[in-house]
Amino acid sequence: MSNRRFAITAFVVAIALIGASLAIENAYFFTAAYGVLVFVILATAWNILGGYTGYVNFGTPAFFAIGAYTTVFLYNAFQAPLIVDIVCGTAVAGLAGLAVGYLTLRLRGVFFAIATLALAVVMLTFVVNWEYVGGARGAYVITRGDAPFGFASWKHYLYVVIAVLATVAIVVARLLERSKIGRGLAAIRDDELAAECAGVPTLRLKLLSAATSCGLMGMAGTTYPYFYAYTEPLSIFSLSYAVNAIAMPMIGGMTSWVGPLIGALLLGTLQQLVQVTIASDLNLLITGLLLVLFVTLAPNGILGWFDAWKRRRKR
């Protein structure tokens, strides 16, 4: 399928699903679905650098926070409309990814991973000490009046927005994957020196991949302050984002855009169910156990397992 056809199909499917789901009366559905869709974006974004290019990012919360706090800042400063928050948050996170990449991606190996881990700590300290965006107390972003475009509530509206953003993330990921750039990224993942010797501009592609990946992570955070109304550092810099962004693609499969989507839907939904029925503290435990299970039993994720099954059947 060509990329344009894919994009059109993706948006049609998304609109149909969103339209159908708006009929659901249970208000909690929208909170749960919002949470899952955020993970769809984070997992898809992480996979662009982690899965396609082979560079691990431990700092998902840092980039997610850049998105969220850009919104808080713009709200405090200008009461900026949501679309401005989304565009700016994505851009700032993308630039941050580019900067970290420029400093560390020139070297092969673990330097980028270490730097992203450090960035999460630096960003947390920075936010906690920045009074303008609420510091350690946190900040309120209050939605006033009726929801725009005739939606029943702001929750409904923001749920639709995040669903559209998730579709954008998936389309971008697939666009990169099935293009000349995608082949270059895969070559870098397999052998960087050989890639360079095949004419691939490895540094440029790594930076592009880092900027896109981190930008999309930022995008995932931009609606957070509106949706939860209260934004505070400890929940934004939650370990859950860092772990799940890695676990979901690994469980789903890292070679294609489908993997993170499957992983996020599966793990995200499971976590929401557990949160309601048992206890929210169990979420990371479940992620951890599943991750260990998959790494040992199906290291290429659900996709890899499915491929192997298809090959066996053919014989």
Added chain:
Amino acid sequence: MAGVLLQASGVTKHFGGFYALDKVDLEVREGERLGLIGPNGSGKTTLVNCITGTLRHDEGTVRFNGHDISRLATHGRIRLGLARSFQIPKPFASMSVVDNLRVPLLYAASAHAGAAKVSEARSREEAMVILREVGLEEKAEERSGGLTQVDMRKLELARAMASRPKLLISDEAMAGLSSSEVDDIITLLLKMKDRGVAVIMIEHIMRAVMRFSERVAVLDAGKKIADGSPQEVVANPDVQRAYLGE
């Protein structure tokens, strides 16, 4: 006489106080077949690394096809028409054999001045043509990580050919292969001549070097000690000393 394609002059590379290359001059003419030999550790691979840009040399210049490429990143040099194969094969292991070739076809072959752009669809056809030539056609859809050693060497050469080079550097493509396999690889490299591609062959197997080369250059301890026809070089007392000792 064909023009000079590659001209390395006074190339020096040291690691701390150790001079891996000491003012090495090397010329390759268009379409020429050059054998580059020397004992282990004499600097052959270092010289290749300096020519392709994997290492930056400390002094001297490298000119290729009229451009000074001393400051150019590796991928830029490849796009000008240099190509190399690796001593230890480095396939893109997760890709199929044919996809391995599509990477240089898309990134390097299209970049040459005046070359037609290779589209995704065309890249497959072109890759298959090259695979047919090296005899990997039937393994096109196999995962390259699972190939045998000989096939991996062939893939290395095929991938280098896919970037449509003017100069191909083959770094010990035959080490550890059987006699008939060596002949296969020599045949492949000799075919490059028909395409007007110059070849630098680095090799320890003297039978292959003598059969293949029009000219042989010898490195010893980072210095070039001989450069001439295969017969001259073998008769050269310095070369005999370097290989056999006093």
